Structure formats: C-alpha cells, structure tokens
Amino acid sequence: MITLKPDFCDIEPLDGHLLSTDDYASSEARWCSGCGAHTILHSVQKLCSDEQLPPEKTVFVSGIGCSSRFPHYMKTYGFHGLHGRAFPVASGVKFRRPDLNVFVITGDGDCCSIGAGHWVHAIRYNMKMVVLLFDNSIYGLTKKQTSPTSPIGTVSNTHPTGSVLPPINPIQATLGLPNVSFVAQTVDWKLAHLEATLKKAFDHPGLAFVRIVQRCPVWMRDTYEPTVKDPNAITVLHHDEGIVLGEDALKKFRHVKDHDPADIVKAREVAELVKTTTPIGLFYQNKNASRYDEYGAHNLGISVEDRIDAINSHMDKYAI
Ligand code: SF4
DSSP states (O other): OOOSSOTTOOOOOSTTOOOOGGGGBOSOOOSOTTOTHHHHHHHHHHHHHHHTOOGGGEEEEEOSSSGGGGGGGBSSEEEEOOTTOHHHHHHHHHHHOTTSEEEEEEEHHIIIIITHHHHHHHHHHTOSEEEEEEEOSEETTTTOEEOTTOOTTOOOSSOTTOOOSOOOOHHHHHHTSTTOOEEEEEETTOHHHHHHHHHHHHHOSSEEEEEEEOOOTTTOHHHHHHHHHOTTSEEEEEOTTSOOOOHHHHHTOSEEEEOOTTOHHHHHHHHGGGGTSEEEEEEEEOTTSOOHHHHHHHHSOOOHHHHHHHHHHHHHTTOO
16 A cells, blocks of 8 residues: 655654754755855754654645755655746645645745746635745856846846846735735844744744745855845844844844834835845734635545545555
8 A cells, every 4th residue: 555654754753752953854955065045954954843843744845946956855745846836736735735734945936937827826825834935036056047036237148248127026026915924034144033934934824935035156146245244234124023033133133123014015115125125024924814725624525534545545546
C-alpha cells in the first residue's frame, strides 16, 4: 500500500523528542555565498523548530527561480513546481488537506510576472498558508534579466542601457486585492525582524503574504548595498498589533513609524513610502477575512481521513 507518510523522513516522532533546526535541514543549500536566501532558510528552520511542526504535516511549495530551490533544503514534504505555479499547487494542497502546514516560496519573477494571475486569486481565496516572496529584483537563476520589481534604470541582459518601466510594488499591489488579510515586509539582513515577521505570519489564520527584500550580491549588489549599509534607509513600522520587537532590537532602528495594521487606507499610504525609504513591518491584518479552505473543510462533507483513504485507494491502483 502506498502511504502518504514519507519513507525518507527519518525524523523521530514528536513524543518526547524536541526537533531542532538541524532536524529540518536537508541537503546543503547551493545558493551563492552571501545570498540573502541562506538567512531566510535558517530563519524558517528556526520557526519550524520553535513551533515543533511535524515534518510529515508540513509542505513547502515553490515555482522556479533561485529561491524556488528552497523545498530541497527542508526535511519536510516539498514540491518544486513550474514557473509561476506555486500558488495553484499550494492552494490544491491546502484545500484538500487543511490539516497541513503550507508554505509558498516564490520570487519576484515567479510571483509578480508569470505567476501574477495566480497571485491575485490566491490572495482572494485567503487559504491559511504562509507566502514568502523572496524579492531580489532580478532574474538571478538565468543570470540577470529585468524582473517586474527591478528599479528603473537597472542594467540587465534584457535592458543593457537600463530598464525603462516603473517596477511593481508587491506590497501596494497585494493591498489592492479583494479579501487581502495579511501583508508584511521585512529584509533578510535584520534577523530579529525577519524572525518576528515569520512568527506573526505563521500565526495568522488566513494567507499571510510576506515580501522579503533579499540580497543578491552577484547581480544586484549596487541596489542593496546602500540599503544594507545606511542606517537611515529603513523605517520600521511599530504597533502592539504589528511585528513586535524587543526593546534592544527596536533601538537598532533610527526611524520608527507608528502604524495600526487594522487600517488598510493608511497601509496603502505607507506602501507608497518605498519611493524614499524601505518600510518594514506589518502593513495590514484582518483575521476575519473569508477563507476558502474553511468553506472546503466544512461544506464538502468529506473528512480529512476520508480524503487520505480516497487518495491512498486511488494510488494503490498504480502500485505493483
Ligand atoms: Fe542568490 Fe543571486 Fe546567487 Fe541567485 S544569483 S543564488 S539570488 S546571490
């Protein structure tokens, strides 16, 4: 019989055994040295350990791009899919298996270009999952083509004299979608903020969309270095209902802006700040937005156990 529990998973059961970050680590990450994706990977493994997520109940779904290698580096279930198609795969997983912890790993090309249609509808469906947009503002895997979030003037292989169109602001775009329920932004090099953002996103009852400004030192060093080095370049959003940092961590930011994440109109104004600063924090949260996975769980009349039995029975047809 084919079972849904992975045979490759050699992690001990939770009974009496606390899972460490190493227990969630799979093969060695093959991103470039200094790539911001390394920090994000370790922070996600820490989140999994802090939450003691059962690996056999956790799924990472990705599309195509540097960031989309992520599922290979997690000792959980994973699906490294087609370009731009992480959202429909993740939505299918969540709809049929609402008991699973679902994460979407996508990049700026994967999400904001070829996957933009799926991005729109995944936000509207608002199924409980954490979406991490690794935004390095370039197609890195294919060696530097202009992406939808590349700043104007980016010199790339597709625009050797500089890109000409204004970039998509993924925060602004997501805040404009119907039924949006959680929008946050962080940067890969501010660890305390990154980890606090991941925790807040994981606790959100619907789809948590997190844009992570991610360093690509190979192709976009000149874009990110000024932000990384300049202590004035970041503005942290502050509120008791937002991403809450400890006093010491908060003191490290020179610019702090009060922002109530319940206010979507103000959130859209704050999203406009990207022209002069990099705002990080929770822009918007609505815990009561409708969730399509709840509709699925309550209205299809099929329990999770029945679904697993049905899948196993179907898969048995192909077993030798
Ligand atoms: Fe990271 Fe850039 Fe290297 Fe891709 S090309 S792995 S984004 S540093």
